[in-house]
Amino acid sequence: MGAETEEKLLGDESDGSRAPSIHLIPLFTENGDGEKGGKITPDDDPLLPFSTRWTCGECHSYGIINKGWHFNVADPNVTPGRPGQPWILADARTGTQIPLSYRPWPGTFKPEQVGLTAREFTRYFGRHTPGGGAGELETEDPDEIMREFISGKLEINCLSCHNADPAHNQGEYFPQVVRENFRWAAAATCEFASVSGSARDMPETYDPFMPEPPEDAKKVPPGVKYRENTFDHENNVSFNIVREVPTYRCYFCHSNLYIDKEDTEKWSSDEDIHLMAGLKCVDCHRNSVDHNITRGYEGEASVSTNPLVATSSCESCHLGVKDSSLPLAGRLGAPVPEHWGIPPVHFEKLTCTACHSGPWPSEKTILTKTSRAHRLGTLNANKSKEALPHIVAPVFAQESNGKISPHKLLWPAYWATVEDQNVAPIAFTTVTEVIVPVFADVNRPTSGDWPELTTEHIAKGLEALAKSVKGTPAYISAGKLYKLDDSGTLSEEEHPSANPYLWPIAHNVRPAAQSLGVRRCEDCHSTDAPFYFGDVAVDSPIVAAREAKKMVEFVKVRPFYTKAFAFSFVFRPWMKIIALGSSAILAGVLLLYALKMLACIAKALTERD
Amino acid sequence: MFQTISIVAFGVTVGCMALNCIISPCKECWRHPLRKMVHLFTLLFIEQKLSPMGVLRKLVYLLALLCFVVLAVTGFYPTIILGEHISGYLVMVHATFAPIFAICLAVLAVMWARNCRFTHSDWPWFQRIVQRVTLVKSASEEAHYESTGLGQKITFWLIIILALPLILSIILSMFTIFGTYWQELLLGIHRYTALVFALVGIVHIYLVIRTKMQ
Numbered sequence: 001m002g003a004e005t006e007e008k009l010l011g012d013e014s015d016g017s018r019a020p021s022i023h024l025i026p027l028f029t030e031n032g033d034g035e036k037g038g039k040i041t042p043d044d045d046p047l048l049p050f051s052t053r054w055t056c057g058e059c060h061s062y063g064i065i066n067k068g069w070h071f072n073v074a075d076p077n078v079t080p081g082r083p084g085q086p087w088i089l090a091d092a093r094t095g096t097q098i099p100l101s102y103r104p105w106p107g108t109f110k111p112e113q114v115g116l117t118a119r120e121f122t123r124y125f126g127r128h129t130p131g132g133g134a135g136e137l138e139t140e141d142p143d144e145i146m147r148e149f150i151s152g153k154l155e156i157n158c159l160s161c162h163n164a165d166p167a168h169n170q171g172e173y174f175p176q177v178v179r180e181n182f183r184w185a186a187a188a189t190c191e192f193a194s195v196s197g198s199a200r201d202m203p204e205t206y207d208p209f210m211p212e213p214p215e216d217a218k219k220v221p222p223g224v225k226y227r228e229n230t231f232d233h234e235n236n237v238s239f240n241i242v243r244e245v246p247t248y249r250c251y252f253c254h255s256n257l258y259i260d261k262e263d264t265e266k267w268s269s270d271e272d273i274h275l276m277a278g279l280k281c282v283d284c285h286r287n288s289v290d291h292n293i294t295r296g297y298e299g300e301a302s303v304s305t306n307p308l309v310a311t312s313s314c315e316s317c318h319l320g321v322k323d324s325s326l327p328l329a330g331r332l333g334a335p336v337p338e339h340w341g342i343p344p345v346h347f348e349k350l351t352c353t354a355c356h357s358g359p360w361p362s363e364k365t366i367l368t369k370t371s372r373a374h375r376l377g378t379l380n381a382n383k384s385k386e387a388l389p390h391i392v393a394p395v396f397a398q399e400s401n402g403k404i405s406p407h408k409l410l411w412p413a414y415w416a417t418v419e420d421q422n423v424a425p426i427a428f429t430t431v432t433e434v435i436v437p438v439f440a441d442v443n444r445p446t447s448g449d450w451p452e453l454t455t456e457h458i459a460k461g462l463e464a465l466a467k468s469v470k471g472t473p474a475y476i477s478a479g480k481l482y483k484l485d486d487s488g489t490l491s492e493e494e495h496p497s498a499n500p501y502l503w504p505i506a507h508n509v510r511p512a513a514q515s516l517g518v519r520r521c522e523d524c525h526s527t528d529a530p531f532y533f534g535d536v537a538v539d540s541p542i543v544a545a546r547e548a549k550k551m552v553e554f555v556k557v558r559p560f561y562t563k564a565f566a567f568s569f570v571f572r573p574w575m576k577i578i579a580l581g582s583s584a585i586l587a588g589v590l591l592l593y594a595l596k597m598l599a600c601i602a603k604a605l606t607e608r609d
Numbered sequence: 610m611f612q613t614i615s616i617v618a619f620g621v622t623v624g625c626m627a628l629n630c631i632i633s634p635c636k637e638c639w640r641h642p643l644r645k646m647v648h649l650f651t652l653l654f655i656e657q658k659l660s661p662m663g664v665l666r667k668l669v670y671l672l673a674l675l676c677f678v679v680l681a682v683t684g685f686y687p688t689i690i691l692g693e694h695i696s697g698y699l700v701m702v703h704a705t706f707a708p709i710f711a712i713c714l715a716v717l718a719v720m721w722a723r724n725c726r727f728t729h730s731d732w733p734w735f736q737r738i739v740q741r742v743t744l745v746k747s748a749s750e751e752a753h754y755e756s757t758g759l760g761q762k763i764t765f766w767l768i769i770i771l772a773l774p775l776i777l778s779i780i781l782s783m784f785t786i787f788g789t790y791w792q793e794l795l796l797g798i799h800r801y802t803a804l805v806f807a808l809v810g811i812v813h814i815y816l817v818i819r820t821k822m823q
Binding site (some may be wrong): 336338339340341342343345347348392515561564565568572574575576579580581582583585586587589590592593596597 | 621694696697698700701704705707708711712714715719722726727742769770772773776777780782783784785786787788789792793797
């Protein structure tokens with residue numbers, strides 16, 4: 001069908017009507033060969049979940065959509081663009097928090113580097129994806145092929161974004177993904193179906209298309225039930241599908257919780273100013289049927305093929321597009337900023353977000369939780385503020401384009417092997433098998449925080465690993481590499497592989513009246529301004545390594561110069577007074593002699609007369 | 610753009626001064642260059658015969674000269690040589706010397722304005738210039754006496770006049786009264802005024818040196 005063809009399908013191109021399209025459509029399954037199955041009716045036996053690939057793919061080219069930004073993570077041909085939020089494999093038992101990504105963002109590791117297959121990666125992290133990506137990668141492992149026949153692939157769940165029905169439960173995606181009910185996951189989230197059982201519990205011989213009751217009666221095979229009245233008289237189903245994704249759908253995967261105060265409940269903090277002004281996420285983060293959504297950062301135009309990129313950044317809406325023949329500033333009612341008193345050099349050195357986004361910088365960075373890192377919005381998510389992974393923000397750091405912007409930061413902590421200064425993480429399963437027994441006696445906080453490790457613990461862990469892995473085992477944490485030297489003593493050194501991973505903060509955008517510099521230059525240019533001299537927490541399970549670094553190290557400017565420059569602002573009012581006073585004297589002298597000159601001319605003219 | 614204009618402007622100014630040296634050479638300078646160099650150097654010292662006010666005037670002048678050199682170097686070096694905006698330690702040095710220079714200019718304006726008034730003796734010279742430019746013969750007899758230091762007077766008043774937009778353009782941009790457009794405009798005014806100011810300043814120094822050497 002149209003899922004893989006180049007031919008445009010009914011829903012690939014709009015006819016120009018802005019009215020919503022009504023989706024009263026038949027549901028289709030995927031058969032055991034991964035092809036389009038039959039139309040689903042309530043009397044089917046076994047009753048199978050609908051496949052979005054074949055149901056939505058009837059009218060929307062699945063083969064085009066799955067190349068979109070949310071689904072092309074594992075495609076090596078896709079330009080990675082600006083580093084983004086990684087997936088974080090965090091485990092307090094082993095002192096691990098390691099950033100993973102299929103995209104080649106510097107500082108992240110490929111899942112296979114920690115021994116995670118695409119299937120395992122999907123089981124860990126598929127919960128906060130809209131399906132596709134790693135969930136649809138082919139495998140050559142016979143065992144995984146067998147398991148995939150039972151579980152199906154985690155195909156793109158169009159409903160996670162486009163279902164506007166209030167009963168759509170994206171939180172249900174998590175248990176289904178964990179149970180490897182990949183084939184059933186999309187149906188489980190929608191308002192008219194419920195899924196039970198677990199594909200993971202089924203033996204390799206289980207056939208979901210001709211299911212036999214499992215030998216172990218306690219194990220429930222995966223199954224779907226459609227609510228009464230789901231199907232109409234022609235066995236079509238009505239979906240509340242919207243083209244413009246509601247903001248609360250984006251929030252499921254893109255929520256941030258900045259723990260800057262005791263009360264971090266939703267009602268005690270503000271949302272992004274754009275949302276408050278009535279915009280939706282997709283008003284700026286736009287895409288066509290190719291789902292190549294704009295990320296909206298400065299410089300994206302150089303790596304994106306999306307023609308909307310040029311008009312979807314902060315600058316393009318608020319200031320317009322440079323060299324454009326049309327006046328594009330003020331798109332969607334965006335106010336054109338005046339930036340009273342801000343020297344233009346700031347726009348060369350800072351991104352818009354530096355002053356306008358994220359939490360206001362304080363003396364010390366704050367812990368931050370995100371949907372994807374902390375499983376927010378899912379059942380039994382750890383609500384503790386100290387829960388791993390530990391992400392700190394805002395950290396002002398230089399981006400690759402040389403501009404300073406606020407970032408979230410993660411200090412990687414992982415077990416690795418070192419050979420000729422090359423550091424390679426050890427497979428997570430090996431780490432678990434070896435390290436968990438070694439740290440068995442270490443008290444682990446119920447909050448999900450780090451256990452309080454000492455260097456002795458690390459030495460013990462390294463000794464144990466030395467028996468299980470090839471090469472010299474090492475532990476990376478707090479920006480340092482720990483390893484045992486030839487005498488068996490623990491040594492530590494700064495190492496590039498221990499550098500923190502940072503990714504820029506774009507939201508929440510604060511109103512202009514709450515932007516940095518709105519009060520005075522000293523918001524940033526004072527000797528104790530957090531922008532340069534705030535403390536960035538160095539996070540580690542090793543208690544002795546928990547320190548702080550100054551923000552200025554990440555901004556990559558000379559600390560002494562920055563301090564001296566900030567100090568010069570003490571004298572700036574004097575400079576203004578002196579300069580204005582001098583100007584007044586100069587103007588006075590000029591005026592005086594100009595009048596004298598006039599008097600001379602008048603006198604000369606009078607004498608001539 | 611500014612870089613090119615600056616390079617051309619400085620080149621033309623230095624070229625003109627060199628041409629002036631060739632066309633109207635200071636014979637003593639060529640005859641005893643070492644002696645004249647020493648003499649030039651002694652101009653930086655305070656003469657004993659000066660009154661307290663004269664000493665103050667000379668000190669302020671020398672300080673202004675030092676500030677001028679520092680400001681010109683810190684301001685134009687990054688623009689002309691590096692092709693970038695002033696930043697880093699240079700901007701700090703620039704901003705430190707700028708208010709001192711402003712004070713010096715104000716003091717010099719007060720102290721020197723009277724000496725730099727245009728007088729009757731300057732008038733014929735003006736007349737002659739006007740006549741040569743417009744080719745209109747005056748009925749009156751052409752004056753024959755030379756005006757000494759007229760160039761210095763003109764450059765003095767130009768310096769005082771240019772100092773105002775030079776100072777105000779940068780100081781006003783530090784107040785929260787101008788948006789980005791005006792900030793950029795003020796910066797442009799500062800840069801181009803600074804260029805003209807520097808050129809006038811160089812000519813002024815050249816004329817002073819020539820006068821003192823003769």
